[in-house]
Amino acid sequence: MKVNTANIQYLDTLRALALLGVITIHVTTPVLKMMYGVNMEYWWIGNIIDSSVRFVIAIFLMLSGSTMVGKEYKLSEFYKKRMMRVLLPFLFWLVVYWVYRWYILTPKNQPKEFHSIFQWAITLFVNEGVSKHFWYIYMILVLYLFVPFLSRLIRKLRNSTILIVLLGWVLLNILFTNQMIHTSNWTYVLLKTKDYFLYSGFLVVGYYLKNISFQTKKYRLFNVSIFLLTVIFSAFATYFSSKNVHKLDMSFYGSLTINTIIQSVALYILVKDSTINNRILRWVTHTISDYSYGIYLVHILIISILYNHGVFWTMAYPIVSLPAIIILTLICSYMIIFVLRKIPMGKYISG
DSSP states (O other), rough: OOSSHHHHHHHHHHHHHHHHHHHHHHHHHHHHHHHTTTTTHHHHHHHHHTTTTTHHHHHHHHHHHHHHTOOOOOOHHHHHHHIIIIHHHHHHHHHHHHHHHHHSSSSTOOOOOOHHHHHHOOOOHHHHHHSSGGHHHHHHHHHHHHOOOOOOHTTTOOOOHHHHHHHHHHHHHHHHSSOOOOOOOOHHHHHHHHHHHHHHHHHHHHHHTTTTOOOOOHHHHHHHHHHHHHHEEEEEEEHEEEEEETTTOGGGGOTTTTHHHHHHHHHHHHHHHHOOOOOOOOHHHHHHHHTTHHHHHHHHHHHHHHHTTTOOOGGSSSHHHHHHHHHHHHHHHHHHHHHHSSTTTHHHHOO
16 A cells, blocks of 8 residues: 555545544543543543544544445455455454453453353343444444445435435434434444444545545635534533533534534545645554554553553543553554564454
């Protein structure tokens, strides 16, 4: 894969930003949950940081739409490629997380017999999907089943018709954003086909936006302004909503809220029509992008291990501790995937 084309560069940059956003959310969320009503200065730091990275799921899906939707596929080749790329690494890390979750149980609670271990593993899979961040993998595997058919349909539509479809999709999101996927129960997620349908709209958004260009300085400034406004709105809406219900309300962080959709579109267009000239920064974004799937799969494991060894946001002032843990998580995750890719057949399981 070369990094000297504008097309690849903006895809790399967006994927890298989305991955950093995912790690940021998982590192920062404990601040929000622990500090609300306790230390509001710390809570506001977490709230602002979290509000600035709500685009992550939307951007990942929009990138899939940009690169996959609109093409013609042979079903057997498409599914084989997707399964090798997505399913095999996921199954490997699924087992790793099973083993880790068993290992961190207290000796008293660790099942010892094969039957009890198997029953415990199935229960964990049904109740939590083994690890809560795997909900996205379950969803994307389902969406990939329909991508060839979506591509066939999209190719028959004019851009004006696609825009009308997207406006209808936005309206549906307004109607259903209070019924989000409950990510802690895998069987519930599997049955929420409506939510999968709503998330699939981001695939179409990505396909639509890849052919739109606003390269003037005026439009860049506009998109920066819109992005900052969505961050401000999310932060204050979360604060006032939580204050109104007398408990932390994180509903405005949802990926399908109108604010997050606007934030994601603004960021996509801003990055798509910008160029990174610094060679080191280009290499960093390309490397993170190339390792993004593996890093996504392993990063929760790293965060947990760091926490169990006392590396948590409480070790310093949040403005210091949060970026430090985010960077440390990224580096450790990258190193693990890098090493795995160097062993025989490792590239098929590392991600």
